[in-house]
Amino acid sequence: MSSAEHPRRGRPPVMEPETRRRLVLDAAAAVFAEHGYAEASIEEIARACGMSRKTIYGLYPSKEELLSALLAAAVPDDEASETFLGADFEESVNRVMDRICAAALAPREIALLRLVIAEARLAPEFAAAYYRSTVERGRRFLAAELKRLGAAFGRPADDAEQLADILFGAAVAGPLIHALVGDSVTHTPEDTVRRTRRIVAALVRSPPG
8 A cells, every 4th residue: 555545644733822822812711701700710721722731821820810811812912103004194093993993892802891790799800900901901002002193193192192082982982881781783893993983083183172
């Protein structure tokens, strides 16, 4: 029999570190949603992603650190403003908001927020971590990008903080509330983009006074 009929079986391909982390975070989100943060265990998360506890602990030494990583994934990392720089200030702000909305309004993040609210009394550290890692960090990220983009297009720097507050509240907090109360209307990513475009246009064409 030829070697083609009996292909040699080698070692399975090595999983990329980022792929492994993503699988662990996806499994953690599912386990936290099913069992609650306080009751969830690393062993259950390991089973859910098909990895060993040793592998999980090698990536995240504690459940708290795993939670922090999961929450941090909802906010884009700091990066150079050139990534978002468009033809004008409005287009550039739209690019920033696209990134923030895509992350913050993803189904996994909405499920996490529901879990935070449900577990706030049993695990107050969960709610505190959520606020630090998503709300505070997301707003800081937006304000910093607005300052950098404003400087690139000659806008007053003191507009950035107020504009960040209004944009974050209108484009992110509003849709989150609708999702949390079980809004029966299905909002597609395209709906979110159109809505955010209208909000950005209304705000950046008339700078806050």
